[in-house]
Amino acid sequence: MKIHTTNYKNTFIEIAEDCPVSSGQIPPTKRTPTLANIQYEMVAENPYQFTSDDVMFECYAQKNDITENERAEGRKDFFSKGQACFRSSALSKRYGFGIHHNEEGKVAIYPAGSEEYERLVNDDSIAKVKAMRNKRK
Template structure:
């Protein structure tokens, strides 16, 4: 059975306990963080990749999976459930909402932007909140 993290026509809002009111780019580190990689993929390539594409590439980078082995590794990776972009630090910590279009391709939008508000007010788009960082 193949699992997926993809959403269709859905907007992931920032988490209720997100500490920022204006979006911040994740800080650059010597070793690229998950947040940095996700941010780069979605900011530079809006609506080019699906959630599955981004989450798997993060896994492949972290585990040094060579290009020649990626196809088989991806099948194995999605043979069990994986955390979706609702658990992304971009929506939990850095103030970005994630829109998944009709094809499941994703783009990020700063919480303070007009586009973010437009997605919130669009009744044709499903809304879900990012996961909280702390338990209540």
């Protein structure tokens, strides 16, 4: 069985061209955590600790009540199909966060307009991709 991945290496995902905010905003907390809430908490509190695959699977596991005992098999099943990556995340499409993947594929987020965001955008040694647009042109 082919295993797919959402990981990038040495890449910065810039906010979407049509992102409605010009600086990072923490996703609002709701009664049930949204994918953006889970992603934000994992990455903001633990920069460069998790890969994109780790974060995406954790979101899936929490939303689908996958127990610790089921996680190894659940992860294998989850990545047996292609999955959306951080380019489609509300963090970069709606809430104004750029996502940096380091050489090991571990991720950290930086709010648009911050010094670190601008440094990463202007660093020629890092590949850049834009988050997916919210609406078609």
